[in-house]
Each structure stands twice: as structure tokens, then as C-alpha cells.
Amino acid sequence: MAGTVPASAVPTGRRHKARRRHLPMAEINVTPFVDVMLVLLIVFMVAAPLLTVGIPVDLPQTEGEQLGNEVEPLSITIGSDGKIMLQEAEVPLDEVQPKIQAILVQDPEKRIILRANRDADYGTVAQVLDRIKKAGSRHVALETKALEGSDS
Numbered sequence: 829m830a831g832t833v834p835a836s837a838v839p840t841g842r843r844h845k846a847r848r849r850h851l852p853m854a855e856i857n858v859t860p861f862v863d864v865m866l867v868l869l870i871v872f873m874v875a876a877p878l879l880t881v882g883i884p885v886d887l888p889q890t891e892g893e894q895l896g897n898e899v900e901p902l903s904i905t906i907g908s909d910g911k912i913m914l915q916e917a918e919v920p921l922d923e924v925q926p927k928i929q930a931i932l933v934q935d936p937e938k939r940i941i942l943r944a945n946r947d948a949d950y951g952t953v954a955q956v957l958d959r960i961k962k963a964g965s966r967h968v969a970l971e972t973k974a975l976e977g978s979d980s
Contacts (some may be wrong), residue, residue: 888946890972901939901969902931906956908947924956928963939967 904924905913912919914927932938940960944953960968 888972901941903941903943904956906944906948906952908945910949910952912956921955921959925959925963928960928965932964937967939969940965941969941971943971
């Protein structure tokens with residue numbers, strides 16, 4: 829009797845299987861994550877072109893040559909109603925100089941393109957040019973349209 833072990837003390841296969849059922853699974857299912865990311869990608873690709881905001885500008889026409897587009901310039905637009913847009917954001921006249929100075933700190937050779945509607949107030953255009961000069965920019969160009977029928 830000394831060599832016998834009671835039947836309740838002998839491990840059975842059932843107890844080991846029960847333990848395995850309660851262990852956490854070590855695999856992560858990434859399929860739902862990928863599905864959500866693809867849907868978000870499609871939504872942003874469709875919505876991105878709709879986010880560009882601007883004002884219509886009727887540029888004056890000239891016979892000048894186009895500038896090379898080696899780097900995207902900073903665009904300042906003056907509408908016929910006097911609104912000033914820095915890229916796509918509207919800014920008041922007194923904030924033009926500090927914003928340009930902040931941009932020029934990062935890139936002192938940044939080219940600035942001034943687009944003014946042909947019906948824009950000349951005084952506003954002159955004031956914006958003055959603010960650009962005071963900000964320290966050395967590369968300012970006025971954007972115009974080519975004359976109709978011009979060969980340039």
C-alpha cells in the first residue's frame with residue numbers, strides 16, 4: 829500500500845486542457861486595423877482637394893517670362909475686396925510682416941510671389957510690398973497673366 833497513489837492525485841489530460849483554454853492568445857488580428865486605415869486613407873484622399881481655400885483673383889496681363897519653379901514660393905494674394913491671403917490663410921495687414929519674418933528665419937532665400945487682383949486698391953498693394961521689404965525678403969515677384977495671343 830505504500831507504493832500506491834490515490835486516483836485523485838494523478839494528473840489527467842483534462843486538467844491540462846482546461847488550463848490551456850484560459851491562457852491569453854498571443855496573436856493580434858490586424859485585419860480590422862488595416863481595414864480602418866484604408867477607409868481613412870480613401871476619405872482623406874477624396875477630402876484633400878476640397879480643403880484648399882482661396883479667393884478668385886483677376887491678374888493683370890503682361891508680356892514677361894515665367895519664372896522657374898525650382899522650389900514652391902510663398903504666395904501672398906490681395907483680392908479685389910482688400911483681403912490678404914498668406915498661402916491659404918487670411919491675415920490682417922499688421923500681421924503680414926511678423927509672419928513673413930518667421931518664415932524667412934527658416935529659409936532666408938524664400939521666394940515670395942505677390943498676386944494682386946487688377947481691381948485691388950493700389951495703396952493696399954503698396955503697403956503689403958512695404959511689409960514684405962521690412963520683413964527682410966530679397967526675392968519678391970509680382971504675378972501676372974500672359975497677354976492673350978502672346979508667344980512667350
